[in-house]
Amino acid sequence: MREKFLEYITTNELLESNHKILLTVSGGIDSTVMTHLFHQTDYHFGIAHCNFKLRGAESDEDEKFVHNLAMKFKKRFHIKKFNTNEYSLKNNISIQMAARDLRYSWFNELATEFSYDRIAIAHNCDDIVETLLINLARGTGIKGLTGIKPLQDLIIRPVLFASRKEIKEYASLENIKYREDSSNDDIKYQRNLVRHKIIPLFEKLNPSFSNTIIQETEILNSTYKVYNQELKRIGDAITIQKAPNPILSIPKILSLRMTSQVLYDLLDEYGFTFSDVQNIYNTLEGEP
Amino acid sequence: MREKFLEYITTNELLESNHKILLTVSGGIDSTVMTHLFHQTDYHFGIAHCNFKLRGAESDEDEKFVHNLAMKFKKRFHIKKFNTNEYSLKNNISIQMAARDLRYSWFNELATEFSYDRIAIAHNCDDIVETLLINLARGTGIKGLTGIKPLQDLIIRPVLFASRKEIKEYASLENIKYREDSSNDDIKYQRNLVRHKIIPLFEKLNPSFSNTIIQETEILNSTYKVYNQELKRIGDAITIQKAPNPILSIPKILSLRMTSQVLYDLLDEYGFTFSDVQNIYNTLEGEP
Numbered sequence: 001m002r003e004k005f006l007e008y009i010t011t012n013e014l015l016e017s018n019h020k021i022l023l024t025v026s027g028g029i030d031s032t033v034m035t036h037l038f039h040q041t042d043y044h045f046g047i048a049h050c051n052f053k054l055r056g057a058e059s060d061e062d063e064k065f066v067h068n069l070a071m072k073f074k075k076r077f078h079i080k081k082f083n084t085n086e087y088s089l090k091n092n093i094s095i096q097m098a099a100r101d102l103r104y105s106w107f108n109e110l111a112t113e114f115s116y117d118r119i120a121i122a123h124n125c126d127d128i129v130e131t132l133l134i135n136l137a138r139g140t141g142i143k144g145l146t147g148i149k150p151l152q153d154l155i156i157r158p159v160l161f162a163s164r165k166e167i168k169e170y171a172s173l174e175n176i177k178y179r180e181d182s183s184n185d186d187i188k189y190q191r192n193l194v195r196h197k198i199i200p201l202f203e204k205l206n207p208s209f210s211n212t213i214i215q216e217t218e219i220l221n222s223t224y225k226v227y228n229q230e231l232k233r234i235g236d237a238i239t240i241q242k243a244p245n246p247i248l249s250i251p252k253i254l255s256l257r258m259t260s261q262v263l264y265d266l267l268d269e270y271g272f273t274f275s276d277v278q279n280i281y282n283t284l285e286g287e288p
Numbered sequence: 289m290r291e292k293f294l295e296y297i298t299t300n301e302l303l304e305s306n307h308k309i310l311l312t313v314s315g316g317i318d319s320t321v322m323t324h325l326f327h328q329t330d331y332h333f334g335i336a337h338c339n340f341k342l343r344g345a346e347s348d349e350d351e352k353f354v355h356n357l358a359m360k361f362k363k364r365f366h367i368k369k370f371n372t373n374e375y376s377l378k379n380n381i382s383i384q385m386a387a388r389d390l391r392y393s394w395f396n397e398l399a400t401e402f403s404y405d406r407i408a409i410a411h412n413c414d415d416i417v418e419t420l421l422i423n424l425a426r427g428t429g430i431k432g433l434t435g436i437k438p439l440q441d442l443i444i445r446p447v448l449f450a451s452r453k454e455i456k457e458y459a460s461l462e463n464i465k466y467r468e469d470s471s472n473d474d475i476k477y478q479r480n481l482v483r484h485k486i487i488p489l490f491e492k493l494n495p496s497f498s499n500t501i502i503q504e505t506e507i508l509n510s511t512y513k514v515y516n517q518e519l520k521r522i523g524d525a526i527t528i529q530k531a532p533n534p535i536l537s538i539p540k541i542l543s544l545r546m547t548s549q550v551l552y553d554l555l556d557e558y559g560f561t562f563s564d565v566q567n568i569y570n571t572l573e574g575e576p
Contacts (some may be wrong), residue, residue, distance in 0.1 A: 201481060
């Protein structure tokens with residue numbers, strides 16, 4: 001496991017030897033094992049833990065657990081308590097989206113303030129398969145089918161090579177203690193349904209279903225990149241004047257006979273919703 | 289149902305009023321209902337039935353059923369018996385692929401010989417969702433996720449708008465008799481698993497899962513078209529001399545840093561397998 005971890009970091013060029021890394025640690029098995037793996041390397045790292053206060057005393061015990069881990073390894077410990085419910089109500093978004101927003105913006109603040117070069121998140125390769133199936137059910141277009149990337153801006157995912165099973169076996173072998181997540185929110189319910197019910201059925205169709213899907217995300221990712229090259233070309237062709245005061249050519253848009261989806265992807269940076277774009281397009285088509 | 293059927297044909301420009309259509313009829317519910325729907329229109333049509341001789345006496349009774357249907361409606365009846373097992377062994381392909389090959393090449397022959405303008409196949413909209421999930425499990429890249437098209441060369445699928453449930457209700461309402469398919473081959477087993485086990489679980493994640501997937505195939509189809517535009521551009525850029533004696537530029541291929549998948553899609557017309565292309569690419573990269 002240790003060797004595969006270092007090899008994965010090298011192969012994917014996730015880190016340079018002098019990099020300082022912020023490990024984001026919930027206290028669950030994946031992030032705790034990731035912390036133990038980093039502890040055995042020469043990398044400098046600190047630990048960040050978010051307390052979303054969604055599960056009362058349990059949330060506080062998670063926090064204490066991660067704090068103790070940081071003290072044991074003599075690492076800087078960053079903690080922040082969030083009022084997730086309030087933020088979710090105020091911004092009219094789901095609890096999950098609220099937790100996500102709060103978490104990522106805080107991590108980025110920490111990286112700036114404490115000069116962290118990378119932010120490490122403990123996704124494993126089963127997460128790739130589960131996320132693809134959840135995104136498929138939500139209908140997210142190709143982007144949601146391109147997998148979880150090992151490196152994306154400051155974010156690295158250095159245990160993405162390992163399956164949940166391998167991580168469990170390693171934790172047990174090394175006698176690594178971690179916190180069991182007792183939450184049963186929507187996300188957890190969806191993941192469990194996919195993990196324990198849907199994937200085993202797909203494995204009846206294809207015994208190496210998970211590997212097939214991981215390869216499939218890589219293929220779709222290369223398709224997505226080529227798609228974006230062409231999208232950029234179309235974007236240039238319809239643009240009369242660039243941002244900050246963009247002017248687009250309506251006759252050009254109509255002459256290219258693109259679908260609403262393609263126009264939506266083109267206008268992505270301007271923050272329109274898909275139905276905005278459909279309305280715009282229908283209006284354009286109605287014009288003489 | 290009748291109105292929706294005609295509307296679907298018009299909206300998707302599947303037929304012109306003077307078109308002669310070859311209906312491909314197995315005798316199952318979908319194709320039998322399709323035949324009854326066409327019988328109520330002014331379109332000229334003939335009926336083709338393939339006897340794959342895979343289920344003994346039952347295959348012969350299916351043939352008789354479709355023959356009777358054609359006689360009742362006073363339509364030309366085309367029948368062909370295939371030795372599917374032999375063809376499958378001889379060409380080293382699965383029974384399903386063999387049946388598919390034999391079927392389509394015969395339909396095209398009939399179209400030429402008897403001047404049919406279109407070949408009608410009775411896929412319904414549940415087939416779209418099931419096919420996407422089966423292709424996903426097989427890992428077919430984006431092409432396998434772009435859905436079943438209402439119109440493709442000579443092929444039309446005029447009942448693609450209807451769900452299996454709607455077709456059943458219509459058959460029962462109109463007292464339409466059809467043959468139950470008792471086969472239990474691989475395809476049937478896969479379809480039943482997807483239909484009765486996997487889709488109901490996805491519906492727990494998203495109650496309108498099937499509609500979401502149908503929209504998703506349309507979105508992915510528009511992505512696929514844009515991808516192919518760019519692919520064509522890349523193909524032109526690496527081509528020194530065109531077919532029939534194509535010469536491709538190796539330095540160009542390497543400089544574009546494309547993935548094996550993109551190269552594979554580019555070389556599609558030359559009939560390489562994916563592992564051929566990976567080998568070619570690895571060899572190219574090893575060259576000075």
